[in-house]
Amino acid sequence: MEEKIDLKRIERKAYTSYHQDGLIDVxxxxxxxxxxxxxxxxxAWMGWILWFVAVSAYAAAKRVFTIPRIGFVKFAPQRVxxxxxxxxxxxxxxxxxxxxxxxxxxxxxxxxxxxxxxEYYMLVIGLLGAASFCxxxxxxxxxxxxxxxxxxxxxxxxxxxxxYPLHYYVILLGTLILLFGLALLIRFIRRYPPSTIxxxxxxxxxxx
Amino acid sequence: xxxxxxxxxxxxxxxxxxxxxxxxxxxxxxxxxFVVESADxxxxxxxxxxxxxxxxxHLSKLENAGYVAxxxxxxxxxxxxxxxxxxxxxxxxxxxxxxxxxVLEDLPE
Numbered sequence: 006m007e008e009k010i011d012l013k014r015i016e017r018k019a020y021t022s023y024h025q026d027g028l029i030d031v032x033x034x035x036x037x038x039x040x041x042x043x044x045x046x047x048x049a050w051m052g053w054i055l056w057f058v059a060v061s062a063y064a065a066a067k068r069v070f071t072i073p074r075i076g077f078v079k080f081a082p083q084r085v086x087x088x089x090x091x092x093x094x095x096x097x098x099x100x101x102x103x104x105x106x107x108x109x110x111x112x113x114x115x116x117x118x119x120x121x122x123x124e125y126y127m128l129v130i131g132l133l134g135a136a137s138f139c140x141x142x143x144x145x146x147x148x149x150x151x152x153x154x155x156x157x158x159x160x161x162x163x164x165x166x167x168x169y170p171l172h173y174y175v176i177l178l179g180t181l182i183l184l185f186g187l188a189l190l191i192r193f194i195r196r197y198p199p200s201t202i203x204x205x206x207x208x209x210x211x212x213x
Numbered sequence: 214x215x216x217x218x219x220x221x222x223x224x225x226x227x228x229x230x231x232x233x234x235x236x237x238x239x240x241x242x243x244x245x246x247f248v249v250e251s252a253d254x255x256x257x258x259x260x261x262x263x264x265x266x267x268x269x270x271h272l273s274k275l276e277n278a279g280y281v282a283x284x285x286x287x288x289x290x291x292x293x294x295x296x297x298x299x300x301x302x303x304x305x306x307x308x309x310x311x312x313x314x315x316v317l318e319d320l321p322e
Contacts, residue, residue, distance in 0.1 A: 010240070010310060016248035019260060076256025077293075078249050200255050 020146035023078055026071045027189025029147065032063045034183025041175030070190065074197035088144040127171070131161025134178075153182060230316070233278045234309045238263055239271045243298070243306045246281065251297040272296065280305055 036059055040052035109116045122129050135154040142150025157178060164174045234243055241261050246252065252260075258268050275281040280302030284295045298306065 010244055010313075012244060012248055015244050015260075019245065019249055019252075019256075022256075022260065072253075075259050076253045077295075078252040078256045081248070081250050 017146050019078060020080070021148075022075060023071070023080075024145055024147050025189065026067075026074075026193040027186040028063060028066050028070065029141075029145070030149070030153075030182055030186025031190060032059050032066075032186075033141075033153075034179050034181070034186050035059065036179070038176055038179025038183055041172045041179055044172040044175060070194065073199040074193070076200070084144050088140065091140055125165065127161045127165040127174075130171070131158050131164070134158075134161065149185075156181070230312055231305055231309045233274065233280065234305060236271070238267060239275055240309075242268070242271055242275065243280065243302065243309075246296060246298045247303065247306050251295050254294040254296065257296060275302070278302075278305075 036052070036056060039055055043051040043055075106116065106119050109119070134157040138150045138154035138157060142148065142154065160174050160178055164171070234240055238261070241263075242257065245257060245260050254268070254272075258265065261268065263271070272281060272283065276283050279299060282297050282299050284297075286293050286295060
């Protein structure tokens with residue numbers, strides 16, 4: 006027995022298999038795209054409401070497309086918990102910064118960091134977006150998320166110099182991710198027909 | 214000429230290897246279940262690339278050893294088998310890894 010048991014590789018393979026359906030890309034792309042569209046209508050808050058709808062729709066889509074084809078897996082909760090922790094910390098920090106900025110502006114002095122963030126808002130948004138993709142990529146072991154992170158960074162960095170409105174970049178980014186996700190989903194559906202094997206001891210004639 | 218007993222004394226001590234886990238297909242099943250909380254039969258079959266019959270028979274052996282828990286449930290009126298390593302299975306797998314590592318380290322260059 007000279008083979009090394011590479012558990013990290015096995016774990017990565019399990020994550021990659023479960024997320025090869027492209028559904029996470031479809032939903033991320035759709036959310037970003039719709040957020041851009043709501044920006045045009047000056048109703049960005051609708052994008053946040055849609056987020057909650059999308060989470061339930063994602064779970065339903067997994068049940069329809071993924072589980073009948075490659076089965077179901079429940080990963081160890083540590084990674085999801087760390088993602089939730091990062092999200093809570095990020096949200097708390099943003100809220101805290103917002104309150105501090107509001108109080109300082111109300112007090113008659115605009116802080117330097119706020120002026121910087123306003124001046125370079127495209128870069129700030131790009132960095133935050135890229136960081137979010139990296140966190141998701143690390144948590145769920147999806148390498149293509151790092152490519153999305155790079156794409157986000159490049160697009161918003163370019164946006165800093167090109168002076169088109171923000172929603173142009175948001176819509177373009179969302180569309181690209183959505184299309185790539187749809188391509189992955191189509192490939193996945195073609196590659197894996199729904200399985201007839203449901204259970205141990207049932208439909209046991211197959212592949213024996 | 215040395216007796217067999219004397220030669221055995223010179224061999225590095227080989228810890229007891231769990232033969233239930235040592236079989237390659239069962240080792241693969243245990244490793245795949247070790248890295249997740251639970252998985253269904255289909256997912257495990259896709260990951261291990263074992264045939265239905267093979268996977269089924271190895272799972273039965275692991276279940277008999279108390280290493281794998283097989284729970285049957287119905288999801289949308291369809292039978293669904295959820296597989297998970299028991300605490301005993303997790304401990305046995307970790308001990309197996311430790312033992313096999315020890316054996317390999319003790320081997321002469």
